[in-house]
Amino acid sequence: MATNYRFSFGPWNIHEGADPFGPTVRPSVEFARKLSFYKKLGFDGVQFHDDDAVPNIEEKSAAELKKQAKEMKRAIAGEGLVAEIVAPRLWENSKGIDGGYTANDPAVRKWAIERSKRCVDVGRELGCNLMVLWLAREGTYIREAKRAIDAHHWLVEAIDAILAYDKKIRIAIEPKPNEPMDHAYIPTIGHALALAERTRDPRRVGGLIETAHAILAGLDPSDEMAFALAANKLWSVHLNDQNGLKYDQDKAFGAANLRMAFNQVRVLEAAGYAKTGFVGLDVKAMRTQRAEVATTHLSNSRRIFLALVEKARTFDTKAEKQMIAARDYEALEMAVIKHLMGI
Ligand code: 3MF
Numbered sequence: 001m002a003t004n005y006r007f008s009f010g011p012w013n014i015h016e017g018a019d020p021f022g023p024t025v026r027p028s029v030e031f032a033r034k035l036s037f038y039k040k041l042g043f044d045g046v047q048f049h050d051d052d053a054v055p056n057i058e059e060k061s062a063a064e065l066k067k068q069a070k071e072m073k074r075a076i077a078g079e080g081l082v083a084e085i086v087a088p089r090l091w092e093n094s095k096g097i098d099g100g101y102t103a104n105d106p107a108v109r110k111w112a113i114e115r116s117k118r119c120v121d122v123g124r125e126l127g128c129n130l131m132v133l134w135l136a137r138e139g140t141y142i143r144e145a146k147r148a149i150d151a152h153h154w155l156v157e158a159i160d161a162i163l164a165y166d167k168k169i170r171i172a173i174e175p176k177p178n179e180p181m182d183h184a185y186i187p188t189i190g191h192a193l194a195l196a197e198r199t200r201d202p203r204r205v206g207g208l209i210e211t212a213h214a215i216l217a218g219l220d221p222s223d224e225m226a227f228a229l230a231a232n233k234l235w236s237v238h239l240n241d242q243n244g245l246k247y248d249q250d251k252a253f254g255a256a257n258l259r260m261a262f263n264q265v266r267v268l269e270a271a272g273y274a275k276t277g278f279v280g281l282d283v284k285a286m287r288t289q290r291a292e293v294a295t296t297h298l299s300n301s302r303r304i305f306l307a308l309v310e311k312a313r314t315f316d317t318k319a320e321k322q323m324i325a326a327r328d329y330e331a332l333e334m335a336v337i338k339h340l341m342g343i
């Protein structure tokens with residue numbers, strides 16, 4: 001079926017299979033080789049962490065950073081790809097062990113903002129003005145460890161500093177309720193967009209919704225998306241799937257909750273999302289997967305998405321309207337199930 005959706009993923013989605021309980025099980029794939037997979041798998045956009053584009057970013061001079069980011073732009077253009085987003089990977093640096101923007105230590109807060117500005121610099125060279133903030137360690141293991149009211153002011157200050165640094169940068173906050181922290185300060189899109197309104201330029205602050213993160217918050221991902229879409233603030237997505245309230249699983253899109261996936265596709269269709277944003281995937285191959293088939297989770301997710309677009313477009317809207325008018329939601333539910341099952 002012909003659609004105008006464009007797909008993206010981050011290089012971290014092709015990975016060695018380590019988990020908290022065991023080491024890597026597949027060889028590392030070099031960055032250039034990862035790039036060579038994108039088009040073959042049906043993808044046009046790359047989601048970058050700042051240090052994917054410029055390794056050891058903190059040790060680089062401004063000139064080196066610019067040069068390397070430019071080289072990366074050439075490398076992706078050579079593969080026919082564009083950079084969709086760039087994200088400061090604050091959570092891997094030892095300085096950010098207890099958070100960056102909300103760390104108790106003012107020197108760490110300063111570092112986190114400076115690192116984010118470097119990330120903006122990388123994005124500029126990559127031709128990308130959309131920065132994703134996954135606020136990984138901005139939260140607490142125990143509530144008494146930080147002062148939450150101050151933390152929320154510091155988040156606004158950090159975002160204001162980034163917005164002031166570059167007049168064109170747009171920030172999409174990626175909410176997640178927990179993991180790695182026990183309690184994250186920005187657990188839902190409602191929190192993210194309320195925070196956005198308190199910044200110096202709310203028009204440049206929106207959201208990215210990840211399916212699994214919404215499920216981890218006990219919420220319906222399509223309703224989270226609708227909340228952001230109604231405000232014109234859904235600037236990217238991380239589609240994947242999640243089996244209940246566990247660790248963040250990043251399963252293939254639709255693999256655990258097919259009907260929920262259908263409803264995410266429906267809401268994106270209803271909003272004409274294909275015209276404005278990339279369909280980003282944030283999926284992990286199962287650890288059991290052999291190296292030669294450790295990218296199929298990406299092409300499968302894309303295929304499931306497109307199959308669900310077809311399902312959304314071929315749902316009998318006339319019958320749907322009648323069932324809604326009659327308030328016969330039992331019939332509507334059965335019609336959805338029959339349509340999804342092809343019976
Ligand atoms: C964690 C995530 C992250 C972010 C990514 C982009 C590793 O649960 O989803 O993926 O999406 O870092 O900022």
Ligand code: MG
Pocket residue numbers: 174210238282
């Ligand atoms: Mg994500």
